[in-house]
Amino acid sequence: MVKLKIPDHQVAGHQAKTGIIGPLIDDSGKFYKPLQDDERGSNELAFYTSLYSDPRIPSNILKFFPSFHGTEVVDASDGSGLHPHIVLEDIVSNYTNPSVADIKIGSRTWHPQSSEDYIRKCLQKDRETSTIKLGFRISGLRSMGPTNQLWQPHRKVLMDLSAEDAMLILRKFVSSDGNVDEPDCVFASRVFVHVLEELLELKKWFEVQTIFHFCSCSILVVYDKEEIEAKKSARAVVKLIDFAHVVDAKGAIDHNFLGGLCSLIKFVKDILAGLSDVETSNPKP
Ligand SMILES: Nc1ncnc2c1ncn2[C@@H]1O[C@H](COP(=O)(O)OP(=O)(O)OP(=O)(O)O)[C@@H](O)[C@H]1O
Numbered sequence: 001m002v003k004l005k006i007p008d009h010q011v012a013g014h015q016a017k018t019g020i021i022g023p024l025i026d027d028s029g030k031f032y033k034p035l036q037d038d039e040r041g042s043n044e045l046a047f048y049t050s051l052y053s054d055p056r057i058p059s060n061i062l063k064f065f066p067s068f069h070g071t072e073v074v075d076a077s078d079g080s081g082l083h084p085h086i087v088l089e090d091i092v093s094n095y096t097n098p099s100v101a102d103i104k105i106g107s108r109t110w111h112p113q114s115s116e117d118y119i120r121k122c123l124q125k126d127r128e129t130s131t132i133k134l135g136f137r138i139s140g141l142r143s144m145g146p147t148n149q150l151w152q153p154h155r156k157v158l159m160d161l162s163a164e165d166a167m168l169i170l171r172k173f174v175s176s177d178g179n180v181d182e183p184d185c186v187f188a189s190r191v192f193v194h195v196l197e198e199l200l201e202l203k204k205w206f207e208v209q210t211i212f213h214f215c216s217c218s219i220l221v222v223y224d225k226e227e228i229e230a231k232k233s234a235r236a237v238v239k240l241i242d243f244a245h246v247v248d249a250k251g252a253i254d255h256n257f258l259g260g261l262c263s264l265i266k267f268v269k270d271i272l273a274g275l276s277d278v279e280t281s282n283p284k285p
């Protein structure tokens with residue numbers, strides 16, 4: 001049987017703690033997400049099961065999704081015994097000290113088809129966080145400095161961000177040390193120029209796709225500072241994750257996701273535009 005462990009680099013969502021079921025990883029680069037036993041689990045599984053054979057999804061868009069390896073029944077992280085897990089590509093497995101940001105996209109994390117109770121719960125969180133204000137919220141983030149100093153703002157700090165705060169957090173994410181008031185943004189150009197390209201590619205698809213509405217889905221941005229410094233070819237990775245609340249678009253554009261994506265793009269562009277010549281070796285967008 002494969003040996004599984006609790007991931008070190010998870011930044012948001014249901015996390016394995018004593019008595020709590022959470023994701024696991026193996027050492028071959030796979031991420032085991034516990035299958036939730038309500039419709040969230042079946043919905044996410046159905047999404048992944050049809051995604052890679054769906055002829056409507058262009059190949060340049062498929063790269064934004066983690067690869068899917070079916071389901072496996074393995075020992076749950078909470079010691080409760082065997083439990084089915086969705087087996088995915090572990091997006092951070094190739095990194096030793098990854099910096100990771102989970103950004104939940106959309107000014108609404110619920111779908112009108114959801115129950116009243118669920119909508120009430122989500123709406124409260126959407127109001128308390130930057131979701132409604134900015135069209136996205138930073139659900140979790142970690143930034144590992146070149147001398148291995150970890151900066152991982154507490155969930156409570158991330159819950160209530162103004163536009164200015166979100167901008168500062170994103171600038172810190174691409175700095176040598178996030179734990180300072182004046183971030184140096186030394187990685188901003190190398191990381192965000194490519195992230196911007198990826199987000200613009202996604203936006204192009206979201207402007208026309210009428211297949212899915214991605215409620216409560218996140219963009220995961222991952223990069224490694226040491227690798228970025230050492231290798232000219234190193235780039236950040238941009239992936240979509242969390243499809244428990246994807247619904248049929250019924251022929252309509254996903255304006256909720258598209259709007260949030262445009263807002264995030266604006267933040268990234270503004271950060272790049274604000275870089276001084278010292279901070280950037282790439283041309284400004
Ligand atoms: N394929 C993956 N590879 C590596 N890490 C992942 C992957 N999928 C998710 N993660 C990590 O797990 C976290 C939670 O993922 P996800 O949103 O899928 O879980 P969730 O429990 O459904 O979250 P939520 O409570 O927001 O609905 C992410 O923030 C990320 O750190």
Ligand SMILES: O=P(O)(O)O[C@@H]1[C@H](O)[C@H](O)[C@@H](OP(=O)(O)O)[C@H](OP(=O)(O)O)[C@H]1O
Nearest residue numbers: 012013014040109122125139155216244245
């Ligand atoms: O962002 P936070 O504060 O971590 O809160 C969680 C987040 O809103 C998730 O999206 C939600 O799962 P769903 O979207 O799948 O409902 C989860 O609900 P849960 O605790 O009921 O699972 C919340 O706890």
